[in-house]
Amino acid sequence: MKVLVYDSKCKNWLQFKKPVESFVATKKKEVFSLLEKVEQKATKKNLHAIGFLSYEASPAFDSLFQVQDEDPPKIPYLFFALFESFEIIPNLKGIIASEIELSPFVPYTTKEEYLQNIQQIKNHLENGDAYQVNYTIRFHARYFGDPFSWFLSKSKENPGEYLFYIETEDFAIASLSPELFFEKTNGTLRSKPMKGTVLYRKEHEQEDKAFLAQDKKNQSENLMIVDMIRNDMAKVAQTGSVEVPALFQIETYPTVIQMTSTVTALSTKTNAEILKALFPCASITGAPKIRSMEIIKSLEDAPRGIYTGTIGHIKPNGDSLFNVAIRTAIFEKKNKLIEYGAGGGIVWPSVSSEEWNECLIKTGVLGESSDFYVFESLLIENGQVFFLERHFDRLIRSCVFFGFINNISAFKAKVHQKILSHIKNLDSKSYKMRIQVKKGNDFLIELNPLESLPSPYILSLSPDRVDSSNPFLYHKTSNRKTIQNSIHETCTDCIFMNQKGELTETTRANLVLKIDGEYFTPPVSCGLLRGVFREELLSNKKIKEKILYPSDLQKAEKIIAINSVRGFIECVYR
Numbered sequence: 001m002k003v004l005v006y007d008s009k010c011k012n013w014l015q016f017k018k019p020v021e022s023f024v025a026t027k028k029k030e031v032f033s034l035l036e037k038v039e040q041k042a043t044k045k046n047l048h049a050i051g052f053l054s055y056e057a058s059p060a061f062d063s064l065f066q067v068q069d070e071d072p073p074k075i076p077y078l079f080f081a082l083f084e085s086f087e088i089i090p091n092l093k094g095i096i097a098s099e100i101e102l103s104p105f106v107p108y109t110t111k112e113e114y115l116q117n118i119q120q121i122k123n124h125l126e127n128g129d130a131y132q133v134n135y136t137i138r139f140h141a142r143y144f145g146d147p148f149s150w151f152l153s154k155s156k157e158n159p160g161e162y163l164f165y166i167e168t169e170d171f172a173i174a175s176l177s178p179e180l181f182f183e184k185t186n187g188t189l190r191s192k193p194m195k196g197t198v199l200y201r202k203e204h205e206q207e208d209k210a211f212l213a214q215d216k217k218n219q220s221e222n223l224m225i226v227d228m229i230r231n232d233m234a235k236v237a238q239t240g241s242v243e244v245p246a247l248f249q250i251e252t253y254p255t256v257i258q259m260t261s262t263v264t265a266l267s268t269k270t271n272a273e274i275l276k277a278l279f280p281c282a283s284i285t286g287a288p289k290i291r292s293m294e295i296i297k298s299l300e301d302a303p304r305g306i307y308t309g310t311i312g313h314i315k316p317n318g319d320s321l322f323n324v325a326i327r328t329a330i331f332e333k334k335n336k337l338i339e340y341g342a343g344g345g346i347v348w349p350s351v352s353s354e355e356w357n358e359c360l361i362k363t364g365v366l367g368e369s370s371d372f373y374v375f376e377s378l379l380i381e382n383g384q385v386f387f388l389e390r391h392f393d394r395l396i397r398s399c400v401f402f403g404f405i406n407n408i409s410a411f412k413a414k415v416h417q418k419i420l421s422h423i424k425n426l427d428s429k430s431y432k433m434r435i436q437v438k439k440g441n442d443f444l445i446e447l448n449p450l451e452s453l454p455s456p457y458i459l460s461l462s463p464d465r466v467d468s469s470n471p472f473l474y475h476k477t478s479n480r481k482t483i484q485n486s487i488h489e490t491c492t493d494c495i496f497m498n499q500k501g502e503l504t505e506t507t508r509a510n511l512v513l514k515i516d517g518e519y520f521t522p523p524v525s526c527g528l529l530r531g532v533f534r535e536e537l538l539s540n541k542k543i544k545e546k547i548l549y550p551s552d553l554q555k556a557e558k559i560i561a562i563n564s565v566r567g568f569i570e571c572v573y574r
Contacts, residue, residue: 001017001018001166002148002167003015003016003083003167005163005164005313006155006160008161008162011090012088013089013091014087014088014089016083017087018083019081019083020047020083021082022080022081023082024078025057025077025078026072026076027077028059030077031057032061034078035272035275038051039270042314042318043317046084047083048084048085048313048316049080049313050081051078051080051081051166052164052166052309052312053078053275054076054309055280055303055306055307056073057077057279057309058293061276061279065289065290066294067297068297068300068301068302074303074332075306081166092152092155100144100145100149101143101145101507102141102142102144105139105140105366106139107138107139107359108301109301111356114356114359117135117299118350118352119352120299121133121135121295121346122348122350125346125347129291129295130288131224131286132221132224132225132287132292132345133295133296133345133346134283134284134286134292134308134346135343136300136304136307136308138302139340139341139363140337140339140340141337142336144336144507147167147172147329147331148165148172151165151176154174154176155174160327161178162175162177162179162180171333172331173328173329173331174328174329175311175328176327176328176365177324177325177328178251178253179194179281179323180192181310181312181322181323182233182274182320183320183322184267184271184320184321189265190263191229191233191262191263191264191278192262192263193225193260193281194259194283194324194326195222195225195283195345196218196222197256197344197358197361198211198212198256198257199361200252200256200257212259213250216349217347217349217350222248222259222260223261224345224347227287228282229263229282230242230263232277233263233277235277236265236267236274236277238266238268242263243264244261244262245262246261247261248261249262271314271318271320279310280293280309281308281324284308284324284326284343286345305330305339306330307328307330307339307340307341308325308326308343310325326341326362327365328340328341342359342362343359344359372477372479374399374437374438375434375436375437375476375477377432377563378432378434378564379430379433379450380426380433380447381428381429381430381431382428385419385433387533387564388419390535390536391435391564392412392415394476394532395437396408396412398476398477399411399437402477403439404437404438404440405437405441406441418443419445430450431448431450432447432449432565433447453492456492456571457572458491458492458493458571459491459492459506459574460495461497462494465496465497465499466498466504467498467499468498468500468525468527470527473527473529474528493508493509493571494506495553497550501549502526503522503526503550503552504528508561508563509562509566510528510529510533510534510561511548511559511560511561512537512562513548513560514557515552518544519537519542519544520544520545521534521546521562522545522546522547523546523547532563532564533563533567536564537562558570559572
């Protein structure tokens with residue numbers, strides 16, 4: 001299990017490992033009692049509790065709350081793990097995860113369906129059924145690799161105050177939320193609802209902030225939510241202590257500008273009691289809450305899951321912090337599926353097309369970074385680094401090509417010295433070393449035990465083609481090809497073709513086919529990486545270059561994926 005929590009007050013990351021106990025609720029009737037048990041154990045045994053509540057857990061606190069449901073839920077209604085201690089990490093710069101590849105994100109809901117549903121919401125508003133309805137849609141993509149890599153990348157690009165990463169055997173949750181649900185500190189409650197959004201445009205930041213600050217539609221939207229939170233918080237607050245110290249504040253984030261407000265109160269209640277009063281957060285339902293949730297259920301076609309639920313940290317002294325789980329990606333490991341939700345509060349002045357655009361704006365966090373790095377992966381066994389010089393040569397060629405380094409000999413000596421220090425006291429196990437280089441001679445080295453590969457190793461042919469003129473195909477960088485939606489979830493890897501219909505390589509390895517007793521691999525000119533192990537086999541005349549086509553996959557006696565870390569990987573083609 002891997003858990004990271006960002007402490008916004010200390011500006012540090014807290015890493016939790018090896019939970020002493022975990023609690024999971026797959027039935028709504030279990031949620032509140034387990035929540036109480038979690039808090040009791042945390043405070044009595046001096047433990048930290050990290051976990052979440054899904055949006056669909058709402059009826060556990062009020063039977064009138066209506067939600068989409070599935071039995072059993074893909075993601076538990078409640079999950080909390082208890083930890084004895086944590087490690088402080090000042091920043092994530094020195095942490096390197098293995099790469100991740102994603103297909104393009106696609107909405108489950110079409111634009112036409114979205115606009116029709118907005119019109120239905122407007123009909124409800126006109127009839128007086130509600131004043132505001134928070135309507136959301138979900139986006140999905142296939143992924144291959146390590147979800148933590150996505151979280152590392154996006155948390156660096158999208159700094160926020162309420163960030164969590166929780167990974168179990170079944171799922172990973174990467175939350176980049178900028179919205180505070182509530183914080184409990186020494187008997188004081190603080191909530192910071194967000195409502196009101198415009199696109200962040202660097203060159204027009206000041207005029208966009210001025211527009212948002214004065215916009216009556218966004219102010220009314222924000223004020224309705226503030227009033228609801230005041231009402232919810234009053235249920236657990238000392239009489240007369242509920243206050244609004246900040247109203248309609250404007251805050252800038254990497255992709256959007258948001259309107260926020262702050263609500264505070266004094267309370268002696270437990271976190272379980274506070275959650276019962278406040279959950280789900282009014283900013284993601286609408287007003288009034290019960291009727292808005294009924295409308296949401298009738299229009300949204302799938303459970304929200306973690307999205308718009310809450311992720312939180314209960315400390316040993318009972319203090320806590322819970323976010324609103326927006327800008328949160330859920331990775332389903334079994335299906336290799338990543339889901340991401342976006343939406344907005346619909347009020348009478350809302351313009352349907354603008355609301356659709358706002359959903360797209362809020363998915364800006366999903367976009368690929370223009371920043372990239374060059375990397376090499378090396379095999380280490382019994383303290384020996386395999387093909388070190390070939391890896392160095394390729395690394396240097398790529399770094400020079402992209403203008404990352406200016407003094408080759410000095411850089412090479414520095415990296416070589418660092419490698420030796422990493423392997424100095426290694427045992428006889430097999431390890432994978434990763435060297436990552438960014439512009440300006442900036443490099444990092446990571447060393448991890450070599451994990452076993454899936455068996456059988458199943459290959460499938462991607463229907464999408466690569467362009468052999470793309471320079472990134474010839475260098476090992478973080479700017480990688482994506483895995484396509486059409487690849488079946490049971491496949492381990494996929495084979496690519498170029499624009500001419502010629503085979504190139506897989507996402508992780510060079511391709512070798514045994515045909516009529518001889519071994520062939522596509523020429524580099526087809527659009528593929530000059531693999532280190534591939535070059536070694538060519539120089540020893542164990543394989544030959546030949547242009548290969550999909551038809552060759554059918555007649556091949558063997559299909560083999562090769563790289564310098566894994567060597568020969570015999571594959572099954574489907």
